[in-house]
Structure formats: C-alpha cells, structure tokens
Amino acid sequence: MAAGLGFKDFVTGEVLTAADVDGYLMQGIWVFASAAARDAAVTSPQEGNFAYLKDTNVTTYYTGSAWANLDTTGMTNPMTTTGDTIYSSSGSTPARLGIGSTGQVLTVAGGVPTWATPAGGGGKVLQVVEGILTGNVGSASATFADTGLTVTITPTLATSKVLVIASCSSVMKTAVNTNVGLKLLRGATQIFYNDYIAHTGGSVANNVGSVSLVKLDSPATTSATTYKVQMANMAATGTTLINEYAGAAGNTVTSSIIAMEIGA
C-alpha cells in the first residue's frame, strides 16, 4: 500500500494515475470486518493509514511500526459522581477526586489535591449577629419564661465555638422579698444560669443595673441555632423586671444579645 501523499487539487483534464489513487484517493478511513481482514488486505501499511474495524467498533491507525487503536489512546474518564474532579495521580495518569463535603476546601496532601476541612481561621471571628429587646419585661412567676431577648446564628463550621454575650439592662425587683433569676439557653438547653440577682433580704425595691450572661458555647452544628434569655421571679411575689425605665422622654432602655462565631 502506498504511503499517503497529502492533499492535491486536481485540475480539469488532468490524468488520474495509479499513484494518485493510492496516494490521495485511498487515504480515507478503510472499513474492515476485523483486524485480521485489515492485515490480510493491507500487507504493507504506511504511517498515517486509518482503518475502522466493524467487529470491535474501533478506529485504528498505523504508527509506522504497528497498528494502534485511536479510540482508546485518549483519557479514560475516571469521574463517577456529580462534583468529581480529575487530577494527575502520576505523570499523565488521570485519577478521580471525589466531591468533598460542604464547607471543605481544596488543599494538597502528599503531593496530590484533596478536600479538607479548613482550620477556620484559628480563633478569628467568622461572623457576628445581634438581637435587641426594647420595652420592659416583668415576671410574677418562679417559672422561667422567655423574655424575648433572642438571637439566631448559623455557624459556618461545626467545629466553631459561639461566644454569646447577653446584657440585660435595668434588672430589678419591686419592693418585695424576692430576687431575679436569669438563664441563657441554646434552643431548649440551658447553658448558663444566674439567680439571687437584686436580692436584698427585705421588702425594698432594688435595681442592680445591667447583668451580663456570657458563655463560650460549642454547638457542634451548621444549622440555625437560637440563643435566648429567660427570667424568673424566684419567690413569685411582686415583680422582677428587665429594661425597667424611669420614663425619660426620648430614652429607651434596651437589652442586647450578641453571638460571635469563633473559628476553632
């Protein structure tokens, strides 16, 4: 079989020779029943010859020394799952890197890429949210009840800590022998407790100003998490209050609760 001669633009009246046919016209993709049929027909293949084999549905080409399969010399796709990526595991060998988890970042370990949970900034504040309570809240019950001072935070990482700072303003009892109880809760779970606030041992009113509830919490979740303050009138007599006010015009007493996500 003649070697391919490339491309020729035949002109009107030009005589088509055997060499033209073999070198130009026969240089398409030949179709054979099998490799054996190809080898029987093409006894002297030339570099650049192509043959399609019907039994295996493979296109072959002659390298100059052997027939090679065109269809299998490309990269075999190693990906199997949405989000997979491909990297070289060794030289030109492709390998699959499966999709990582939410929040993970791409890093390098042992010379190849891998998904890993980030360190989270090493104690840095990742986000801050605040809740405000305006208007006074009173209790005549020894049962702890919601004050309305609440904040919701959605941690970006399950390893993060959440620093919760609640400042209850103008905390007082009226002129009875009781005291104020305050709780800080994550959802329904108590994480901080304080009572005997504003206690006098007698029947006089007592306003102790601001009371802070501070807790470094480890919620271990990336779901929305609500922190809230509850209050009780420990002796269930008279009234215990937060945000009590003197009534000065233009001045509103507020309490606040701040949640800060701290990277682990």
Add this chain to the structure above:
Amino acid sequence: MAKGYEVLEMLCKGVEYVYRGENYEDIDWLDKKPAITKNEFEAGFAQYDAWKAEQDAAQAAAKAALLDRLGITEDEAKLLLS
C-alpha cells in the same frame, strides 16, 4: 403615671404572669386564665396612685405606731439596726 407592672401588682396579687410591654395583650397568664379583664387593667392606671398613697400611709402609720409602742424615735431605730 403608673406602669403596667405596678397595676398588675395592685390587681393580681398571687397570680403568676409574665408580661412583655405595657399593654393588656402583652400579659402572658401562666395560669392560662386571665385574672383581670382589659377594662380592669386599663382602669387600674388611674386607680394606682390613690392605692399607692393609701398603702404608703398605712405603712407609715404602722411604723409610727410601732415606734411609739417601743418608745424610741426613727433615728434610734436606725441606730439599733446599723
């Protein structure tokens, strides 16, 4: 002007409640059944000052009677308690 909790203390002794604001609707009756009506609550603001004055007068009278019975002055009583 009386405050909501003062009116509630006057009208609802022994009743368990929590309230968040100054309005009747802000009261959470922990016994589930409202101890007073909205009209009673709102009328209580006008009644409170007189009630408080009465309470203070009664307390002052009781204190004076006690000091008289003991035969000491208020200053002497404070000295005893100091």
